[in-house]
Structures are given as structure tokens and as C-alpha cells.
Amino acid sequence: MKTQRYSRQMRLPEIGPEGQDKLLKASVLCVGAGGLGSPALLYLAAAGVGRIGIIDFDRVDETNLQRQVLFSTDMVGQPKAQEAAQRIRQLNPDIQVEYYDAELDAERAARLFSLYDIILDGTDNFDTKFLINDAAVKFGKPWIYGAIQGFDGQVSVFNDRGGPCYRCFQPEKPRAAVMNCAEAGVIGAIAGIIGVTQALQAIQLITRHKNFDPLVGKLWTLDARTMQTKKLSLRKVAQCSTCSQTPERIVLEYAPFVCALVTKISASQLKENISCSLIDVREDGEWQQGHIEGATLWPLSKLLAGDIPHISKNAEIVLYCQKGARSLQAARVLQKNGFNHVASLAGGYAGWEL
Numbered sequence: 252m253k254t255q256r257y258s259r260q261m262r263l264p265e266i267g268p269e270g271q272d273k274l275l276k277a278s279v280l281c282v283g284a285g286g287l288g289s290p291a292l293l294y295l296a297a298a299g300v301g302r303i304g305i306i307d308f309d310r311v312d313e314t315n316l317q318r319q320v321l322f323s324t325d326m327v328g329q330p331k332a333q334e335a336a337q338r339i340r341q342l343n344p345d346i347q348v349e350y351y352d353a354e355l356d357a358e359r360a361a362r363l364f365s366l367y368d369i370i371l372d373g374t375d376n377f378d379t380k381f382l383i384n385d386a387a388v389k390f391g392k393p394w395i396y397g398a399i400q401g402f403d404g405q406v407s408v409f410n411d412r413g414g415p416c417y418r419c420f421q422p423e424k425p426r427a428a429v430m431n432c433a434e435a436g437v438i439g440a441i442a443g444i445i446g447v448t449q450a451l452q453a454i455q456l457i458t459r460h461k462n463f464d465p466l467v468g469k470l471w472t473l474d475a476r477t478m479q480t481k482k483l484s485l486r487k488v489a490q491c492s493t494c495s496q497t498p499e500r501i502v503l504e505y506a507p508f509v510c511a512l513v514t515k516i517s518a519s520q521l522k523e524n525i526s527c528s529l530i531d532v533r534e535d536g537e538w539q540q541g542h543i544e545g546a547t548l549w550p551l552s553k554l555l556a557g558d559i560p561h562i563s564k565n566a567e568i569v570l571y572c573q574k575g576a577r578s579l580q581a582a583r584v585l586q587k588n589g590f591n592h593v594a595s596l597a598g599g600y601a602g603w604e605l
């Protein structure tokens with residue numbers, strides 16, 4: 252083991268050669284290389300976490316540079332995952348860095364989570380946090396939650412050795428968050444504080460020295476206007492929809508909320524509008540079990556693979572799925588492909604059948 256690089260932290264009794272060895276053998280997957288992922292990745296790499304994975308589908312944008320300190324002006328337009336990987340490889344060539352220039356969806360979560368010891372959440376939306384949580388519980392991985400807005404930040408560790416999961420604390424997406432699609436403001440330095448705190452939590456979980464008391468079952472909050480901090484206790488909920496289930500029963504779902512204007516129509520409105528093209532975006536097996544008469548089957552998986560139906564871009568299209576989430580995602584795909592009148596059936600086929 253090359254120790255010179257790590258000598259200043261190896262002097263600490265909580266780390267020492269033993270802790271350093273654990274760090275070098277550990278692996279962390281960072282979901283999102285943005286405001287939180289940037290500082291977290293820099294400190295994890297510098298500390299010598301042996302294998303680091305980065306998943307992000309985004310490109311570097313000029314408005315990111317105020318807080319996403321991994322990136323510099325010349326990287327604008329480049330894939331974040333790739334640039335982040337390159338940057339931390341430069342910082343520490345002794346560690347292994349893997350990157351995935353992709354969106355974390357249910358399938359990728361299932362594939363990647365089992366490959367890492369710890370998941371670090373650098374995301375900014377509820378849909379991905381729920382997916383991270385459910386996949387982390389399913390594959391038995393602790394994960395480090397972080398969130399920032401304005402001058403406020405919070406950190407917790409979920410699903411560590413019987414501790415509560417995110418859904419014990421936040422069972423569903425808050426309605427206000429669903430309604431508010433505007434991007435909130437944030438001060439760059441708070442992203443630094445919270446991301447670095449997440450990295451420190453990862454180091455504690457890896458080294459597990461008895462002097463450490465990681466934020467398992469605790470929510471640490473900071474108001475950086477006043478520097479007021481709090482540590483709130485979180486309890487494990489016996490009937491939690493995720494962590495009370497056996498791993499096989501946890502179904503991973505990812506249906507991000509769509510902020511583009513997708514008209515939602517009710518079953519009765521659909522019954523009146525017989526001229527529209529009705530498309531069922533569920534999978535073949537679900538279609539076989541029953542569907543709305545007059546509909547055409549065009550699964551979401553097909554749309555996501557880039558296979559778009561040959562219908563006039565000006566046709567009135569109504570999409571439906573089982574409950575109304577996948578059809579919103581499908582609507583977004585069609586809108587991106589230039590379809591002008593796309594609606595989604597609220598409540599989906601389940602609501603139609605009632």
C-alpha cells in the first residue's frame with residue numbers, strides 16, 4: 252500500500268493503517284455528479300476510496316459552475332459523468348473510477364447497486380431518491396442522503412444495519428414538491444458543506460471506528476443563514492412500504508414527474524372524445540390481461556428505445572398505462588419528438604375499469 256498520500260489521515264486513531272486499508276478496499280457509487288456529487292467525489296477520491304462509480308446523464312451547463320466544483324468553464328457541454336471521472340482520476344490515479352453516462356432508472360439501479368458497498372445520493376429530485384432508497388433496501392446497501400435548497404441543507408444515512416429507510420421518514424412525495432416545477436435557488440457553498448458531510452459519512456461507514464457515530468436514524472440539518480444545526484431522530488416504521496418488505500417483494504419503479512405540460516384527462520372525458528388516438532403504453536403481458544377497446548399497444552419500453560409510432564404530429568393522442576405514471580413519462584417522450592397534442596389518462600387503466 253502506498254501510504255505517503257494518506258499519511259495525514261492515517262495518523263488519526265480513528266483511521267490508522269487499518270482504516271486506510273478499509274478505504275482502499277471500499278467502493279462507493281455516487282448518483283449524480285452535480286452540486287453534492289462534486290465535493291463528495293473530490294473528498295472520497297482524495298481519501299483513497301478504492302473504487303468509485305459515478306452515474307449522471309446530464310451535460311455540464313454554465314449555470315452549474317457556481318456550485319459544481321468538479322467542472323470548469325472549458326467543460327461546458329461535456330457529459331458530467333465522464334468529466335467527473337477524468338477529474339478525480341487526475342486527483343488520485345491510484346483508485347479505480349467507473350462512470351455511467353446515463354439516467355439512473357429501475358433497471359440500472361438493479362444492475363449497479365449490487366456492485367458497490369455504499370450509495371451516495373447526489374440527486375435533486377424525489378423520484379430518484381425514492382428509487383435509490385428502494386434499490387438500496389432491496390440490495391442491502393446503506394445510502395447517504397443529502398438535500399439542499401437556498402441556504403438549507405440536510406444529511407442522513409438510511410438503511411444501515413437495521414436503521415430506518417428514507418420511506419420511514421418520507422413515505423411519499425410531498426404534494427408541494429410535485430406542484431412546484433420551478434428550479435429553486437441555492438448558494439454554492441451549501442452544496443459544498445452538505446456534499447463534504449456526505450463524504451465524511453461514507454468514510455465513517457467504511458472505517459466503522461467506535462468513536463464514530465454516523466447519522467443512522469438521524470437527520471442533520473443546517474440553516475447556513477444563521478449556522479443553526481439540528482439533529483433530529485428518525486424512527487424505523489414497522490409498516491414501512493419498503494423496509495418492512497422482503498427484498499424479493501420490493502419492486503423498483505421510476506416514473507419521474509413530468510414538468511412539461513401534459514394534459515391529464517379523466518375517464519369520462521376520454522369516453523366523450525372518441526376521435527383521439529388512444530395508445531396503451533403498458534407491456535404486452537398487461538395488455539393481454541385487458542385493455543381499453545379501440546386502443547393500440549405501444550409499450551413505454553419501445554418508446555424509450557426510440558421506436559416512435561407513425562402518427563401525425565398533430566393528431567390528438569391520449570396515452571394510458573396502469574395507474575397514470577408511465578403514461579406521463581411516455582407523453583414526455585412523444586412531446587420531445589414533436590407531437591403537439593398529447594394527453595395522459597389520469598388514474599390509468601385501473602381507474603378506467605372502475
Ligand SMILES: [Zn+2]
Pocket residue numbers: 415416417418419420487488491492493494495
Ligand atoms: Zn422504511
